[in-house]
Amino acid sequence: MTNRYAVILAAGQGTRMKSALYKVLHPVCGKPMVQHVIDQLSVLDLTKMITVVGHGAEKVQSHIGEKSLFALQAEQLGTAHAVMQAKDLLVDEEGTTIVVCGDTPLITTETIDALLQYHENTNSKATILTAYAEDPTGYGRIIRNESGLVEKIVEHKDASETERAVKEINTGTYCFDNKALFDSLSKVSNENVQGEYYLPDVIEILQQAGEVVTAYQTPHFEETLGVNDRYALSQAEEIMKKRINKKHMLNGVTIIDPSNTYISADAQIGRDTILHPGTIIQGASVIGESCEIGPNTEIKDSCIGNESILRHSVIHNSEIGNEVTIGPFAHIRPQSSIADEVRIGNFVEIKKTVFGKGSKASHLSYIGDAEVGENVNLGCGSITVNYDGKNKFLTKIEDGAFIGCNSNLIAPVTVGQEAYVAAGSTITQDVPGKALSIARARQVNKEDYAEKMDVHKKS
Ligand code: UD1
Numbered sequence: 001m002t003n004r005y006a007v008i009l010a011a012g013q014g015t016r017m018k019s020a021l022y023k024v025l026h027p028v029c030g031k032p033m034v035q036h037v038i039d040q041l042s043v044l045d046l047t048k049m050i051t052v053v054g055h056g057a058e059k060v061q062s063h064i065g066e067k068s069l070f071a072l073q074a075e076q077l078g079t080a081h082a083v084m085q086a087k088d089l090l091v092d093e094e095g096t097t098i099v100v101c102g103d104t105p106l107i108t109t110e111t112i113d114a115l116l117q118y119h120e121n122t123n124s125k126a127t128i129l130t131a132y133a134e135d136p137t138g139y140g141r142i143i144r145n146e147s148g149l150v151e152k153i154v155e156h157k158d159a160s161e162t163e164r165a166v167k168e169i170n171t172g173t174y175c176f177d178n179k180a181l182f183d184s185l186s187k188v189s190n191e192n193v194q195g196e197y198y199l200p201d202v203i204e205i206l207q208q209a210g211e212v213v214t215a216y217q218t219p220h221f222e223e224t225l226g227v228n229d230r231y232a233l234s235q236a237e238e239i240m241k242k243r244i245n246k247k248h249m250l251n252g253v254t255i256i257d258p259s260n261t262y263i264s265a266d267a268q269i270g271r272d273t274i275l276h277p278g279t280i281i282q283g284a285s286v287i288g289e290s291c292e293i294g295p296n297t298e299i300k301d302s303c304i305g306n307e308s309i310l311r312h313s314v315i316h317n318s319e320i321g322n323e324v325t326i327g328p329f330a331h332i333r334p335q336s337s338i339a340d341e342v343r344i345g346n347f348v349e350i351k352k353t354v355f356g357k358g359s360k361a362s363h364l365s366y367i368g369d370a371e372v373g374e375n376v377n378l379g380c381g382s383i384t385v386n387y388d389g390k391n392k393f394l395t396k397i398e399d400g401a402f403i404g405c406n407s408n409l410i411a412p413v414t415v416g417q418e419a420y421v422a423a424g425s426t427i428t429q430d431v432p433g434k435a436l437s438i439a440r441a442r443q444v445n446k447e448d449y450a451e452k453m454d455v456h457k458k459s
């Protein structure tokens, strides 16, 4: 099989985005655009993948990590100049080189694969992935001769009236014979409206040298959307969102209102789970089967087991077991681990806490930096007092303990197995197992107090 390589162009600032963030790092469904491109390419069997970075090189590189090699384009002199920066890493190779723009986040493995097949079957030196655009404004146009063969690509800014009327566009994805690519790149000039070295000029150079140059037109225009500004970014978001939601629905997830449900590209959801409106699932979250999520629930980088119900709540960087009930209006903050059959009710905040099987905090509590055993009952208003203004301390509540309403547990402190804490207590010392701890002022009743008040009033 022919060796295959890929070059991803990601050095531009993205002036039209009007942003401090480098263009290719703008997220689409929670993932940077360039990462989408790289993930789709990663599925193909590539010998080398090289990302050309420039603006924000370090940031882009650290996002992508080890999946790709990198070439630096210190000055952005155009897309041909960008590919040229990969020369040292590629020039001696034989095979097919795929070039993709880092700002086309919707491109799929299937389409790139179809382009590759076409390129290799036609023995072309260059094959352009084209699409038919109702509104081709801004894209390079595919100019064909009378016999329908590709002659060149003309950039929108350089195009004549007749050329602008062409609706077949350059998607910015190509396959090249690697040798032919680098031979012709050195011949590209920057004599055009933008004063840039255009990669599409390679097409005309090869065509005039009598080489076979072809175009493969994809029927999926929406996959080829190039994101140059925030309007296109919102279009990409909409298309990607629909694509992701559809995938989950076809896998057996019920989405009540797909237009109002936001799932990241990397999330996994088990079958028979129901997503209510306003559900936002971010990062690499994994949700089990037969769960009910939402309405208005945000889950980020978390794992949820099976048959759990999460309503009107926020869950970040945490693990939730099976048959757990959370909310409405609960907040599970990072590094929490909630075991099976736990119930976290209204207005409860949990932070960096392990919650044992079957335990409950049903109403109005703050539990932070704590280890809660199994079958513990935390009454309404239970608070772990974990912070003295400088340091955080651990609260341990052992299996079967019962914490009465409105109790403060001043950490570091341990409440032993099956111990009781009386309502309204402020616990500053460990409570032994099976003990009852009452830590509040004893009640005093003053008899006939109202009468005394009356006497004062009359005098
Ligand atoms: C480019 C194509 C155009 C095509 C369109 C598809 C050129 C000259 N034009 O136009 O034919 O229809 O894509 O979306 O190639 N980049 C670099 N270094 C540079 C310049 C650009 O790495 O010096 C990167 C950018 O970060 C971006 C990509 O190349 O990811 C495309 O550049 P952009 O300026 O967006 O080109 P378009 O004007 O969209």
Ligand code: CA
Pocket: 101, 103, 226, 227, 228
């Ligand atoms: Ca672009």
